[in-house]
Amino acid sequence: MHRVVVLALDGVYPFELGIPNRVFGSAGGHYEVITCSVDGRPVRSDSDFGIVVGHGPEVLRTADTVVIPPFDMSQATAPLSEPVARALDLIPPGARTVSICTGAFVLAAAGRLDGRPAATHWALADDFRRLFPAVELDADVLFVDDGDVLTSAGAASGMDVCLHVVRKDHGAELANRVARCCVVPPWRDGGQAQYIEHPVPDAPDAGTSATRQWALERLHLPLTMSDLAGHARMSGRTFARRFREEVGMSPGRWVIQQRVARARHLLESSELSVDQVASRVGFATAASLRQHLQAAIGVSPLAYRRTFRTAEPV
Template identity: 55%
Template sequence: MPDFTVNVPLGPEALESADTVFVPAAQEDYEPQERGRISADVARALARVRPGARMASICTGSFVLAAAGLLTGRRATTHWKSCEEFRALYPEIEVDAGVLYTDDAGVLTSAGVASGIDLCLHMIRTDHGAEVANKVARGTVVPPHREGGQAQYIERPVTPPEQCSTGPAREYALEHLGRPLRLDELADRASMSVRTFNRRFQQEAGLTPMQWLTQQRVDRARQLLERTDLPVDRIATDAGFGTGTALRQHFHAALGVSPRAYRRTFRGAASGSSASSGPVGL
């Protein structure tokens, strides 16, 4: 796709009154030989930013913040393809390659370009609350909270569905999420030994069978929290967690919020709607 130019009416003097400053990703500016430094023009522009202004970067824009010294001693991220290079150039920065964005005391960074949307929703949520962020997310057809980090997007071989040897076991598991499922039971559905099944499953799904099963149960609980008024203990049973305590532990580990808080966000935003829009895309 050809590059394009964005023309803006204001010069760097606008930075002097900005409350939030974004540094975008730009291929021509952030080639590897350029990443350890910034141009004199960029340095002069950043020097105009008033103290206390919020600084944020999209994708490899984090290299600019790092070269300007704005990330020293802080936690940050960038696109997963560039994380090792980022670590090598800036060992004084704590690089987290597994998240979609970071927020360290007013200096924020995001992973890939699309993660900039996650970062912006986080900023809206911080400034105006979850209800406003949720409304913006639904209006732009994106999830208010995207599950997981960017580790799930790292390239790995994908097995075509017709060649997925563990597919029958997964289909069986999804049909029986509400009851205990043993590893040997799933392996038997795939006509494999437990050892072979475990190895094949990780190759095809990128997760262990039990990690995948927990993920599916969390997703089932999310659907029930969004679509029904069932009590948390009943949802825990239907999703296969057994107890409300177990559901809360797994739910918080996966999403960072409690089932009750999640329901407040999604059911609250949906109340008053003339028709159900179904679950948010994950």
């Protein structure tokens, strides 16, 4: 059984601390989740209560995956303490490490993100870049998967990255089942730009949400900017501006992203050929699907299917 060890640090956020157990614990016995602190003693949360953990740092030696939940900002921006550094040194070389929100500050302070892409909460991006200029921070994404190290943005992004790990380990079917159990979407579109505060349009029907839903039901059809703007009853320029404000990307890029996401699901869950998948999701040719999938995740459709297609029920 794959062991996930959650390292609770002083000032930990209780909600995010519980995410690994909630997600991996809902994966039908594929994971064992245990929680530790740097000294085995209770830790202070950022709320008005402390948290008793069941283990000391020695269990980090047994981890297949280590998750570092976020903790209060004053602690995150402080120099790495000796107890935390010692705890990190116990993580086996082959273990996967996952951080949520300010957890990335710990990995960066330990030098584990130097020269690597990483994510953290958008509101902390300036502090992170100032403290860790050697890290390639991307403050626009919900999480970054860099192989053995995954970093994510704030709060609900912890759900996103943990579900991604389940999907990566066991395929979309199990990840979707876990998401349904947790009553969350199995995959969220766009990036953190969706969650940065923007002025809210005065008219209740002025947004692009209804048009996005309309487009999702017609991905197999050609969808032009004129089609989208026309459905939203806006000029092309106004629609493009509103869309970017709400979603954080252009309409064209969003449509491609949705088609790639739909194609990934079909590659994982159906027997359709690559040509048929391309047609179902609105790419004109299989070559176009290959190009966009390669750009999005770095693999071909057949390679993706070999990796993520579940041969047996999970």
